[in-house]
Amino acid sequence: MSSADELSEDEQVKQLLSAAGLHENERLEKLLKEYKFKDCDAVDVQNAEGISPLHAAIASCEYRKLNGESTSEDVTTESAACDTVRLLLESGAIWNQLDKNGETPGCIAYRLSLYDLYELMVDAGVRAEIILNRLDGYERLNDAEDLESEPEQDRQDGAQDIEVEDVDDDEVPVLVESAALTTTTDVTSGLNNDVNSVEYLASNLVLTRDKLLDGQQNGVMMAWESDIMKQSADSLLTRPGMKILNIGAGMMIFDSFVQGHENKPDVHHIVEPHPDILTNMEEQGWDKKSGVTIHPGRWQEILPQLVAENQTFDAIYYDTFAESYSDFREFFTEYVLGLLEPDGKWSFFNGMGADRQISYDVYQKVAEIDLLEAGFDVEWHDMDIPELEAEWDGVKRKYWNIKQYRLPVCKFMD
16 A cells, blocks of 8 residues: 555545445554644545545445345444444544535434434534533633623614514525534524624514514524424413413514413513514513513523522523523523422423434433433423425525424423
């Protein structure tokens, strides 16, 4: 075999992908140590089609499957691929690199029904995301003094009333998807850092018959979520006379189900930061409904006040926009503990990583681990999602691209 100095970079990439695809682990391990690339580690190198060694190790199984039927050769091939994938992951391979088709290695395993390989990739994603989330927490501690010295930005700046209009679908650009899940991932809709809280709160919202969009045509809330909201309300309102707290009103879908529920609560608090939505709520008379209290502002500002007042609730729902997973973790580790009655339940809109199946599965496991660490049990209730392709007309980015919703119901551990 030629030495690394005698081969072009393209030839080195071909050899790495060949060794990974053929599951020749001894050769692959040697090449990973020998080959050096300017822009990335050898384990993460990609060819012109975006194929990385992880992609190659998994995709090669497709060529050995016979009309989709399971054979002993298929099982042997998948087992060999698992050994290669473990080697690559232990060598530091990035779990969610995208190829030119927009697939991560785990997406390929899922598409080919290679479930052992798929679980390996999910577990790799969970490990990576937990580390990133923990590192983000350390970074926040280190930056705390600088953040405290900055003046708070007025949420009203640049905000206008909701404009009710029809959106010209042909004029709305489509954003190329990224598989990157970091602590900036929007827990509600799966968005990464395309939008942040400050930009969202200053944006001019557009409300149509079936969707609420921000100024960049990102979907804040959409009518197709109604069944999810109804079942979420049903899972929390288990008896009459309860006290419920909702974080994030949006199109008021969840709150409408709460008000119309057979177990309508006596106390219904709503925290909503966006001035356009608050104006719309006032126009609809939400501030005059019996038992309803509206808290204008971000939950980070409102919830400490409620805790200080010793207010507690039988049920809590969380559905925010343009916030990160670390914000969500802060919510349940810092505030649910003080706001939820001992026998209470809480839930959240589970849209984390919902632009692809593997991201959704990764963040369910990450959330389970963090919830358990915070002292909560969680039950997941599966709901089938109808075909949504037509729903994305006029929306910048498809934030839901999987077939089942997992509705969480959380309570304190016994």
